[in-house]
Amino acid sequence: xxxxxxxLRQGNRAMQAARAFFDGRGYLEVRTRSLRGTxxxxxxxxxxxxxxxxxxxxFYLQVSPEYAHKIFLASxxxxxxxxxxxxxxxxxxx
Numbered sequence: 394x395x396x397x398x399x400x401l402r403q404g405n406r407a408m409q410a411a412r413a414f415f416d417g418r419g420y421l422e423v424r425t426r427s428l429r430g431t432x433x434x435x436x437x438x439x440x441x442x443x444x445x446x447x448x449x450x451x452f453y454l455q456v457s458p459e460y461a462h463k464i465f466l467a468s469x470x471x472x473x474x475x476x477x478x479x480x481x482x483x484x485x486x487x
Contacts, residue, residue, distance in 0.1 A: 408478065420474045425461035427480060428452050434460055439484040454482035 412422065432440040433456040441454040455461065458479040466475065 411478065415476045420476045423462070423465060423475045423477050425455070425458045425465065425477060425479065427455050429455055433457070441482050441484045455479070456481055456483050
């Protein structure tokens with residue numbers, strides 16, 4: 394796969410614009426874990442299962458940051474608008 398510098402710069406500009414949009418409206422950018430101890434909450438989404446040395450239980454790559462966002466918002470006990478540019482993983486055909 395060949396990616397041009399132009400394509401990379403366009404992607405960077407798009408990310409900068411998205412962040413500026415949300416930052417300008419008072420949103421807080423958060424980062425949640427990609428590796429979780431539980432699978433997706435949606436029965437129709439297949440998760441990637443993996444393991445970690447020293448841990449007997451499996452781990453799963455996150456299919457959506459939504460659940461982590463809800464946990465985060467509940468833990469800080471205040472309503473603050475958040476956003477995340479996340480990488481997600483689904484074990485199914487595109």
